[in-house]
Amino acid sequence: MKHRTLPAAILILCVVGSVNAQTKVSKQRLDAIWSALDDRVTQQSDVWFEEGDFPKSIHILEMQATYSPHDYEVVTNLGWMQENVEEWDTALATYKTYLRNNPQDKDRALPEATYLFNRRRYAEVPPVLEPVIAGKPHPNNYRLLAHAYEKLKKYKDAKRIWVALIARDPRDLMAVANLKKVEKKLSQSK
Secondary structure (H helix, E strand, C coil): CHHHHHHHHHHHHHHHHHHHHHCCCCHHHHHHHHHHHHHHHHHHHHHHHHHCCHHHHHHHHHHHHHHCCCCHHHHHHHHHHHHHCCCHHHHHHHHHHHHHHCCCCCCCCHHHHHHHHHCCCHHHHHHHHHHHHCCCCCHHHHHHHHHHHHHCCCHHHHHHHHHHHHHHCCCCHHHHHHHHHHHHHHHHCC
């Protein structure tokens, strides 16, 4: 029963599109219908996830990512699910596509960089994150980049990134603590 409502919702969307072509339907009305359909798709994805039907959950997230390619949450949920079933290359491709297709999103590189960091591919993180740092993205971009540099023993670069983050938010006590840790490593390496 639950699984039948999604195709019905998609059919409704097609009918609405057909009606819209024949009559003038307000944008507000179409937006409301689209929002309701997207909510239903998300609910169904959650049901399949809870039931452990990961292939169906992934499939519906792929569909959502197709019609909402700028939706950070949809894309990161899709990549996360692909990682859960160990589709590593597919997850990475999902993140790379999001990065490439969303230049307006300051945090567009974070999903790919997080994936690379978690897979211990530290050397691949800086080329992904360095270009977005100038746009003042979410602080997690800085943190991940600084930690990657530290893993690579590039302490001067790690220090540079911590200093940049602290300049943005001097109240970030963890960044201050991490900066001190990196400065200590720098002094010990001389």
